[in-house]
Amino acid sequence: MAGDSPHSTVSGDTKQVREERQQVLPALGQLVSLVFFWGDHITQDVSRGPFTNAEDWIRACLTLVLSDQGKILQTPDDEDDIKEAEDAKEIERLLKLLPSVLPSNTDTLELSILFHDDLSMQNILCDGDGKIMGIIDWECVSALPLWRACSLPEFLTGRERNDEPKRDHYAPDNSEDTLGLTREEEVVDNEGVNSLYWEHLLEYELTTLRSVFLEEMRNLTPKWIEEFKKAAVVKADFELAVQNCDNSWRTRMIRSWLDALERGENWDLRRGFLE
Numbered sequence: 001m002a003g004d005s006p007h008s009t010v011s012g013d014t015k016q017v018r019e020e021r022q023q024v025l026p027a028l029g030q031l032v033s034l035v036f037f038w039g040d041h042i043t044q045d046v047s048r049g050p051f052t053n054a055e056d057w058i059r060a061c062l063t064l065v066l067s068d069q070g071k072i073l074q075t076p077d078d079e080d081d082i083k084e085a086e087d088a089k090e091i092e093r094l095l096k097l098l099p100s101v102l103p104s105n106t107d108t109l110e111l112s113i114l115f116h117d118d119l120s121m122q123n124i125l126c127d128g129d130g131k132i133m134g135i136i137d138w139e140c141v142s143a144l145p146l147w148r149a150c151s152l153p154e155f156l157t158g159r160e161r162n163d164e165p166k167r168d169h170y171a172p173d174n175s176e177d178t179l180g181l182t183r184e185e186e187v188v189d190n191e192g193v194n195s196l197y198w199e200h201l202l203e204y205e206l207t208t209l210r211s212v213f214l215e216e217m218r219n220l221t222p223k224w225i226e227e228f229k230k231a232a233v234v235k236a237d238f239e240l241a242v243q244n245c246d247n248s249w250r251t252r253m254i255r256s257w258l259d260a261l262e263r264g265e266n267w268d269l270r271r272g273f274l275e
Helices: 006-024 054-074 080-088 090-101 183-188 194-222 220-230 233-244 248-262 268-272
Strands: 112-114 122-124 134-135 142-145
Touching: 054 090, 054 233, 090 233, 090 248, 142 233, 194 220, 233 248, 248 268
Parallel strands: none
Antiparallel strands: 112 142, 122 134
16 A cells, blocks of 8 residues: 555655744844834834845835824924934935935846844853853844845944054143042043043954954955945945934935035045044
């Protein structure tokens, strides 16, 4: 009988194993990036993915921000909020430029990979010897396009500083926070030197660490380096502008960046934010 055949048993087992594997394989669902559930965004009727292209993803983000600003203008309680909402009119300019920067009518499949969007120092756990023991804060991890995901982790971003700062070139720490402290207390604080020294030292160390990181990535995964080098700066800057278009402190710079983009020029928006 067919049921007694060893081949049918193997076939049945293989089918069962295949079905079990399909049940445990991860599947892409709706985006859980912070912008999609911050405030009342979780209740708003907007597409949350999975998205087939970056244009739809960015359009959904802009729709949420535009809705926020519209609500502020409808219920003007705070002059600062109203000013911020009016400044965010750049959102409409971003929406207008979106199809040209991130066209969705292409036949090329847009690849994506998992991306930790807050890989900051606070989320990296180390032991006393500096060995990495774990990474936390994965609740907002998303699958993002390669041009966005193949970028420096958050803790490595910052100003370039190639020369190590000399401690004796900085003034003593005479800030109000250290006035009246004992020598022992100063050591625990800024060790008696101006806080600007520590800021510059961190910039120098991060600049050095970036080189180490990129060299290590070159050895571990050359493909990542390829994507990092050819990363579409305009696309990455556009996504950065979307993240900050409701930030009154950065709206003016975004406006200037958009002016340059519309003139066919381009400059590094991320670097502009750091300066």
